[in-house]
Amino acid sequence: xxxxxxxxxxxxxxxxxxxxxDQGYDETTVAQIAExxxxxxxxxxxxxxDKREVLAAGQExxxxxxxxxxxxxxxxxxxxxxxxxxxDNAASAMTPFNRALxxxxxxxxxxxxxxxxRAAQKQVGMxxxxxxxxxxxxxxxxxxxxxAELGLLAFKEAFTEWIADGxxxxxxxxxxxxxxxxxxxxxxxxxx
Amino acid sequence: xxxxxxxxxxxxxxxxxxxxxDQGYDETTVAQIAExxxxxxxxxxxxxxDKREVLAAGQExxxxxxxxxxxxxxxxxxxxxxxxxxxDNAASAMTPFNRALxxxxxxxxxxxxxxxxRAAQKQVGMxxxxxxxxxxxxxxxxxxxxxAELGLLAFKEAFTEWIADGxxxxxxxxxxxxxxxxxxxxxxxxxx
Numbered sequence: 001x002x003x004x005x006x007x008x009x010x011x012x013x014x015x016x017x018x019x020x021x022d023q024g025y026d027e028t029t030v031a032q033i034a035e036x037x038x039x040x041x042x043x044x045x046x047x048x049x050d051k052r053e054v055l056a057a058g059q060e061x062x063x064x065x066x067x068x069x070x071x072x073x074x075x076x077x078x079x080x081x082x083x084x085x086x087x088d089n090a091a092s093a094m095t096p097f098n099r100a101l102x103x104x105x106x107x108x109x110x111x112x113x114x115x116x117x118r119a120a121q122k123q124v125g126m127x128x129x130x131x132x133x134x135x136x137x138x139x140x141x142x143x144x145x146x147x148a149e150l151g152l153l154a155f156k157e158a159f160t161e162w163i164a165d166g167x168x169x170x171x172x173x174x175x176x177x178x179x180x181x182x183x184x185x186x187x188x189x190x191x192x
Numbered sequence: 193x194x195x196x197x198x199x200x201x202x203x204x205x206x207x208x209x210x211x212x213x214d215q216g217y218d219e220t221t222v223a224q225i226a227e228x229x230x231x232x233x234x235x236x237x238x239x240x241x242d243k244r245e246v247l248a249a250g251q252e253x254x255x256x257x258x259x260x261x262x263x264x265x266x267x268x269x270x271x272x273x274x275x276x277x278x279x280d281n282a283a284s285a286m287t288p289f290n291r292a293l294x295x296x297x298x299x300x301x302x303x304x305x306x307x308x309x310r311a312a313q314k315q316v317g318m319x320x321x322x323x324x325x326x327x328x329x330x331x332x333x334x335x336x337x338x339x340a341e342l343g344l345l346a347f348k349e350a351f352t353e354w355i356a357d358g359x360x361x362x363x364x365x366x367x368x369x370x371x372x373x374x375x376x377x378x379x380x381x382x383x384x
């Protein structure tokens with residue numbers, strides 16, 4: 001790989017989001033994304049199967065990070081404690097780049113029902129990744145599903161807070177995630 | 193409306209599912225669906241905006257039934273008891289027609305990533321419909337979101353059981369829903 005390639009992925013994502021925002025998702029081609037990124041089409045296709053994948057890549061990474069964090073939780077950890085470890089692992093991988101681009105990413109997704117449907121399926125996939133990782137620890141399927149849904153709700157709430165705070169703010173995603181999961185734990189006690 | 197129109201909707205759904213199964217979703221046109229149903233294209237468009245809507249119509253109906261049932265629960269009902277009322281209301285509207293066609297509907301959706309993404313978004317919509325109906329009762333947003341996710345998990349589990357039992361079986365969807373929600377209530381106590 002050439003010397004500049006380690007950050008090729010981020011450059012493609014930034015270039016794609018600029019173009020999607022400026023001229024629309026449907027009107028943007030992979031060739032244009034590559035040109036804007038100062039890279040080649042063949043490099044693009046080493047990182048993404050198509051332009052839609054540029055938007056979904058973050059959610060797939062999150063699924064993997066959740067699952068790895070859950071798998072790495074201490075043996076005696078409760079299901080929700082394992083989910084907290086999954087959230088923590090995801091938080092540790094989120095960079096200022098993710099935070100800065102997230103509002104634009106959400107704005108692009110909001111312009112297209114196709115992209116919204118895709119995002120919804122990826123959310124289902126994130127819950128499933130957490131649930132599968134919990135089941136691999138021997139957690140009952142219904143407990144795993146419930147804990148996974150709480151993890152996803154916590155992630156969505158904390159991530160929204162984090163990106164709303166803006167990049168200059170000092171808020172820490174890991175702390176926001178822990179607080180969000182704790183609020184949901186309290187909410188569960190009020191289900192009746 | 194002509195005399196035969198009250199069941200036009202069901203005839204379009206049945207015809208569409210036959211064609212989607214036999215020749216594929218992409219290859220099927222609205223004209224073919226109308227012909228198979230013995231109705232006209234203009235009648236089709238009085239019921240559905242396009243062929244994709246034929247598959248999504250059931251999920252939109254469910255969202256409405258969940259919300260109405262939740263709204264109609266007794267004033268002092270707990271969030272989960274209100275969700276149970278929403279599930280009960282949906283169960284009361286499910287017919288042998290729904291049960292007979294559901295396996296074929298799921299098989300068609302499984303053939304297309306576009307349809308899977310659409311179905312995922314509709315599931316998000318169902319949870320949102322329940323959550324909004326709970327919030328309209330004054331339930332805290334996180335309690336509402338959590339109760340709605342449990343309601344959706346219960347519905348998916350019970351509905352899968354119901355259609356797996358086959359149309360000749362005596363199992364009652366309302367009973368399966370209550371049992372599924374009760375199992376999830378027990379699961380919540382094991383989250384840790």
